[in-house]
Amino acid sequence: MPRSDVGVVAALVFSDWRQIGSTADALQAAGYTWRGVAVWHKPIARPQPGRLRQECEFILWGSNGAMVPGNQPVYLPGHFPGSQPRGNTRVHITQKPVEVMQQLVRIVPQGGTVLDIFAGSGTTDAAALLEDRGFIGIEQSAVYAQSARDRLPLIAPHAAV
16 A cells, blocks of 8 residues: 555556556555546647557556545546647647646545646646645756746646746
8 A cells, every 4th residue: 555644645647548457456555545537638649550540648547445525525527628738839749738636636525735747847836826825846857847848837827846
């Protein structure tokens, strides 16, 4: 069972259709109860000749204990539409839309902390700040870590980073 000094921890993991099985297995092997799958629908997806358009990614989620909603429960949809940033606004190959991530970080109680172990361009971290959550962002690439530091005040100017 994962150790947590902060209580119940929810884990949300993005996956394409090919990794759903192994991602679910990894969540459970880490001691999480697999709670379900949500869909990120990307309306502007590249068509592929002779194939179905791959315009969805899946968000597998689980928790290491019972999800107790408290006095202010959140009701999240199971379908999150939003296109990946394009052009100069796209900093990272797997960059997510801020609007999608703002909804997803609401699974963390207000005032709580979002742990982003693949911070990339900092979109999840900015979404956490916009939704009055703290964040811990971890990024292996110094280039992307600097990009995230540069983007945070632009996306969430009210938040001190």
